[in-house]
Amino acid sequence: MTSSALYPVAVIAVTALVTWALRAFPFLIFGKRPLPEMVHYLGRVLPPAIMTVLVIYCLRETSFIEYPFGIPEIIASLLVIVLQLIRRNMYLSIVAGTICYMILIRLF
Amino acid sequence: MKEFRFAIKNTIPIFFTYLFIGIAFGILMSDAGYGVLLTTASAFFIFAGSMQIVMVPMMTSGASLISIAVMTFFINARHLFYGIGFIEQFRSMGWKMPYMILTLTDETYSLLCSVEYEPGLDRNKSAFLIAFLDHMYWVFGCFLGSCAGQYLNFDMEGVIFSATAFFLVVVVNQWRQQRSKLPFLVAVVCSAVCLLIFGKESFIIPTLIACFLSLMLLKRPIKAGEVSDDK
Numbered sequence: 001m002t003s004s005a006l007y008p009v010a011v012i013a014v015t016a017l018v019t020w021a022l023r024a025f026p027f028l029i030f031g032k033r034p035l036p037e038m039v040h041y042l043g044r045v046l047p048p049a050i051m052t053v054l055v056i057y058c059l060r061e062t063s064f065i066e067y068p069f070g071i072p073e074i075i076a077s078l079l080v081i082v083l084q085l086i087r088r089n090m091y092l093s094i095v096a097g098t099i100c101y102m103i104l105i106r107l108f
Numbered sequence: 109m110k111e112f113r114f115a116i117k118n119t120i121p122i123f124f125t126y127l128f129i130g131i132a133f134g135i136l137m138s139d140a141g142y143g144v145l146l147t148t149a150s151a152f153f154i155f156a157g158s159m160q161i162v163m164v165p166m167m168t169s170g171a172s173l174i175s176i177a178v179m180t181f182f183i184n185a186r187h188l189f190y191g192i193g194f195i196e197q198f199r200s201m202g203w204k205m206p207y208m209i210l211t212l213t214d215e216t217y218s219l220l221c222s223v224e225y226e227p228g229l230d231r232n233k234s235a236f237l238i239a240f241l242d243h244m245y246w247v248f249g250c251f252l253g254s255c256a257g258q259y260l261n262f263d264m265e266g267v268i269f270s271a272t273a274f275f276l277v278v279v280v281n282q283w284r285q286q287r288s289k290l291p292f293l294v295a296v297v298c299s300a301v302c303l304l305i306f307g308k309e310s311f312i313i314p315t316l317i318a319c320f321l322s323l324m325l326l327k328r329p330i331k332a333g334e335v336s337d338d339k
Binding site: 007010012013016019022023024027030034035040041043044046047049050051053054056058060073076091094095098105 | 155173182209266269272276280294299308315320330
């Protein structure tokens with residue numbers, strides 16, 4: 001890259017284009033054709049699997065073998081799950097879980 | 109505009125997550141010497157949190173465009189799977205379709221998967237407003253971090269857990285909606301196996317591929333499970 005002013009612009013453009021291509025891929029493949037039954041099925045069962053993987057992905061830095069053994073993450077996550085099961089209020093679950101986590105990481 | 113009220117109500121949790129992560133990105137950019145314009149343009153056009161944050165050190169070290177492209181591919185490859193459930197809905201949205209596709213982040217995807225539209229609401233209009241509001245929150249957060257980052261110095265460590273909490277809430281909601289619980293089990297088993305084999309930094313793509321293939325193979329038992337619960 002010869003011009004240093006253009007370099008960041010080029011980086012942002014490349015990052016955006018690759019991200020867009022990834023997001024557009026399923027739509028480009030199926031175009032306007034009717035969807036095979038398998039795609040309908042996957043569209044229904046993939047989301048719960050992907051969400052579960054995303055939770056694990058978010059918690060990947062947690063170490064369960066050294067202090068504090070993931071205790072803040074476990075307690076805060078359980079609080080979120082229990083609150084969401086009983087009260088079904090998304091804001092309450094997220095805000096309470098996050099505050100609980102922020103307090104716990106300062107205690108441990 | 110009842111759709112607008114509905115979209116605001118459903119995106120509030122994402123407002124806070126995006127605001128904080130956006131501010132973090134804005135501060136990172138301004139510390140690296142990049143101005144408000146570049147930061148806001150990144151937020152508007154890329155709209156992918158973890159990749160934007162990885163991009164900053166690569167940019168300051170002058171990484172080649174090829175390596176930036178490869179890194180983007182690996183960090184965002186999970187998005188390859190997101191569109192599959194939305195092909196029909198987005199097709200029916202006309203000119204909004206490209207916008208819906210390009211703004212399909214982890215959070216917007218999760219929300220669109222689990223949102224329960226109230227009766228009488230225009231679903232497509234609501235979905236568009238959800239995607240649009242999420243996008244604007246992100247641009248606003250990044251912009252704020254870029255121009256006011258140095259004045260915001262409260263101790264926000266751990267606020268990132270709001271992203272985890274958000275995905276947990278979505279999983280709980282999906283658990284209630286899904287008749288077959290096998291997809292959740294598949295995800296846990298695939299993650300555990302891939303974590304052991306590939307390690308925490310690179311397990312996500314193999315995990316998603318493994319889930320994809322396992323769910324295809326398990327089509328028969330999963331569909332049987334969905335039917336048997338109908339009784």
